[in-house]
Amino acid sequence: MTETNPTTAATEQKPKKESLQPKKESSQPKKESLLANLLINIVIPTLILTKLSGDNWLGTKWAIVVALAFPLLYGLHDLYRSGKVNFFSALGTISVLLTGGISLLKLDAEYIAIKEAAIPGLLGIATVASLYTRWPLVKTFLYNDMVLDTAKIARVLAGNGNQGAFERTLQHASWMIAGSFFLSSTLNYILAKLMLQSPPGTEAFNIELGKMTMVSYGVIFVPTAIILLLALFFLLYRIVKLTGLKLEEIMAQQ
Template identity: 65%
Template structure:
């Protein structure tokens, strides 16, 4: 009788940053700015085709992972709302409100979650995909620094919330500044495309820098409170 051979588990395929940028930013921007005129797709079909790329990307991410990612789900919802507001030719101010509302909700949820047993900081930064949390918890208990670390998690949560609130303000300002033409026009589509293109350098980069600041702060506190080197507690990829 042949013995079963244990096959090593294949790691989930890593997300391609280039593909992410192409489908979520570059291709929609090009379609909205260059192919929304009457001689090409037209204003309505330009919006439909441009927004189809990030929607399909988000749905495929769900199919590939097999579970609902809250951020991906809200991203797809946000794109649907943008398309709906544009196709219904509603006032562009609703897009600005929507752009500000979603990150603001994340910021509020991060702060409110501190009052629960499941603070979101453990989802964003302090989780077993990044750190050996059991090893950290054991070292904190041994050193008697559990309360001090809880305070560090609270501070990191406020920094995370700040990154979301910053994103909310920048989202709103960018939408109000760029979306000045009536929906249903080629000019509006071009402005929507420009907003999509600028969302990464104007919004994502500053918010990411704040988030990275929270990460470095938390890592420095862990190192100080546990007396462990980061190489000893980081998950080795």
């Protein structure tokens, strides 16, 4: 009978134990880079439109094509990477295509102003309309499993009979979200009317379009983001009050 060396046996078993351990890194989804998002969607298109629209560079038409290709390709890359259609990425892609189409066809700048106002305006209307369906959009924007432990919240609300009060809370939060979209719609239209003064198809129009792209993220994004944050804080405050749970107990476990 052959004797087994305990040290050798332990050494042989060790790699097997390590191979059974799950690799956490492979299961982690890659996070989107905020810097890359800002560069590709704002900074690079703005620089191309404002600096390369002259006849000595790309010219007015090609400057628009190249500038808008960056956010368009970035949206398509996001679709390929995630393997599913992201509603907001799709909306951004449509917006880019409309801007490019209107500019290349040399339509009146009024159409761009209408387009800029229409997209957030439609989102606001959709948010309000979704309250009368089984899938309110507030659950997509704020009340979802990525942010909150919705299963625990629903269980506690059912136990203490506060489901009706919580539904009213979701309605109030929905109106706040819709209000942020309507504000964005109004500011988009005003900004486009103020900044797009030159005829489409000219170098001056491209420069104005580039500047509008850059300015809009400060003028429009900041107040809209503030309203959305207020809606989130309101929702968290009401959930804590209606469930009796602490804030850390209702947050989704990452």
